[in-house]
Amino acid sequence: MAAGFKTVEPLEYYRRFLKENCRPDGRELGEFRTTTVNVGSISTADGSALVKLGNTTVICGVKAEFAAPPTDAPDKGYVAWRQQDSISKKKGLVHRCRVFLSVPNVDLPPLCSSRFRSGPPGEEAQVASQFIADVIENSQIIQKEDLCISPGKLVWVLYCDLICLDYDGNILDACTFALLAALKNVQLPEVTINEETALAEVNLKKKSYLNVRTHPVATSFAVFDDTLLIVDPTGEEEHLATGTLTIVMDEEGKLCCLHKPGGSGLTGAKLQDCMSRAVTRHKEVKKLMDEVINSMKPK
Numbered sequence: 001m002a003a004g005f006k007t008v009e010p011l012e013y014y015r016r017f018l019k020e021n022c023r024p025d026g027r028e029l030g031e032f033r034t035t036t037v038n039v040g041s042i043s044t045a046d047g048s049a050l051v052k053l054g055n056t057t058v059i060c061g062v063k064a065e066f067a068a069p070p071t072d073a074p075d076k077g078y079v080a081w082r083q084q085d086s087i088s089k090k091k092g093l094v095h096r097c098r099v100f101l102s103v104p105n106v107d108l109p110p111l112c113s114s115r116f117r118s119g120p121p122g123e124e125a126q127v128a129s130q131f132i133a134d135v136i137e138n139s140q141i142i143q144k145e146d147l148c149i150s151p152g153k154l155v156w157v158l159y160c161d162l163i164c165l166d167y168d169g170n171i172l173d174a175c176t177f178a179l180l181a182a183l184k185n186v187q188l189p190e191v192t193i194n195e196e197t198a199l200a201e202v203n204l205k206k207k208s209y210l211n212v213r214t215h216p217v218a219t220s221f222a223v224f225d226d227t228l229l230i231v232d233p234t235g236e237e238e239h240l241a242t243g244t245l246t247i248v249m250d251e252e253g254k255l256c257c258l259h260k261p262g263g264s265g266l267t268g269a270k271l272q273d274c275m276s277r278a279v280t281r282h283k284e285v286k287k288l289m290d291e292v293i294n295s296m297k298p299k
Contacts, residue, residue, distance in 0.1 A: 011240050015224075015225070023230065031231070033286070037049055037052075037178075037288060037289060039185040044046075045062055045063055046188070048061045050178070051181065054168055055234075056166060056167060056170055058162055058171070059165060060162045063159045064157070064159075064186065064188055065156075067154075067155055069148065069155045070151070075145055075148045076144035077157060083099075084184040095170070099188070100291075104132075104136070105129060105162065107162065108122065108164050108167065112164040112165055113164075113235070115140070128175055131175075131259055132175055132179060135218070137258050140213055141216060142158075142183065149200070150193045168234050169233050169234040169238045170220050171217045174247070176218035178285045180212070180215060180217070181292070181293070184293050188209040191203070214250045216257070217248065218248045219246070219249070219277060219282075220233065220245065221233070221245045221274055224241055227244075243266075244260075245260050247274055247275055247277055247278040250282070256281050
C-alpha cells in the first residue's frame with residue numbers, strides 16, 4: 001500500500017514524513033548520509049580520491065603535466081584546466097593550436113543513472129563543471145604560483161576529471177569533496193631546468209605533496225514547500241523539492257561560493273541557518289579527510 005501511494009503521490013508521501021521531522025530513509029531533516037573517502041584509488045593518476053555520500057559515488061583523478069606558462073603570467077601554472085585542440089582555417093591552410101579551458105571536467109555517464117544519456121555533456125554536467133571551476137577560483141585552493149617550475153619557461157598544469165559512478169542526488173557536495181581529497185593526494189616530482197640543454201630534468205625519487213592552501217567543503221540543502229529545509233538531499237528529494245541551495249565554506253568560516261539555481265527564495269534567517277550548518281559540516285568533512293590522508297602517509 002505504501003509503495004503504491006508513493007508512486008501515485010510522491011510529494012504527499014514525503015510530506016507525511018517531513019511533518020514528523022524525518023525522511024523515508026530514516027534520517028532526520030538535518031542528518032547527512034554516511035560519508036566515506038578513499039584516496040589513491042587510481043594508480044595511474046598523480047592524485048585521486050573516491051567519495052561516497054550515501055549511494056552517490058564520485059571518483060576524481062588529477063594528472064600533472066608540463067606546460068608553457070601564460071604570456072601575461074609567466075610565474076603561474078594552471079589549475080583544473082582541460083586541454084583541447086583548436087583548429088582554424090586561414091588562406092587554405094589548417095592551423096592547429098592548443099587551448100586551455102578553465103573548466104574542470106565533471107562526467108555524468110549513463111552508467112551512474114538512467115536519467116543521463118551518452119554524448120555531449122548535458123546541462124547538469126555543465127553546471128557541475130562550472131560550479132567546481134568557481135570553487136577552485138574563489139577558494140584559492142591552489143595558488144597558481146606554486147605550480148611554477150621556472151618563471152617564463154615551465155609550469156605544471158593539473159587536469160582534474162571527476163566521474164560519477166552512482167548518482168543519488170547531491171552531486172555538488174560529492175564532487176567538491178572528491179576534488180579536495182584528490183588534490184591533497186597529489187605528489188609532484190622535483191624538476192630542474194638544465195642550463196646547458198635548457199631541458200627539464202625530473203627526479204622521480206624526490207616528490208612533494210601539493211600545497212593545498214584552503215579546504216573548501218560544500219553543503220547542499222533542498223527546500224520543501226518554500227519553507228522546510230533538509231540537508232544532503234537524495235535524487236528523489238531534489239526532484240520533489242521547490243528549490244536547492246549549495247554553500248561552500250573554508251576552514252576559516254569564509255564563504256567561497258553560493259549556488260542557488262532558482263526555485264524557492266530564502267529569508268535572511270534561513271540563509272544564516274544554512275551557513276551555520278555549513279560551518280559544522282566543514283568540520284566533520286575536514287576531520288574525516290585528515291584521518292584518511294594521515295593514515296596513507298608513511299610513518
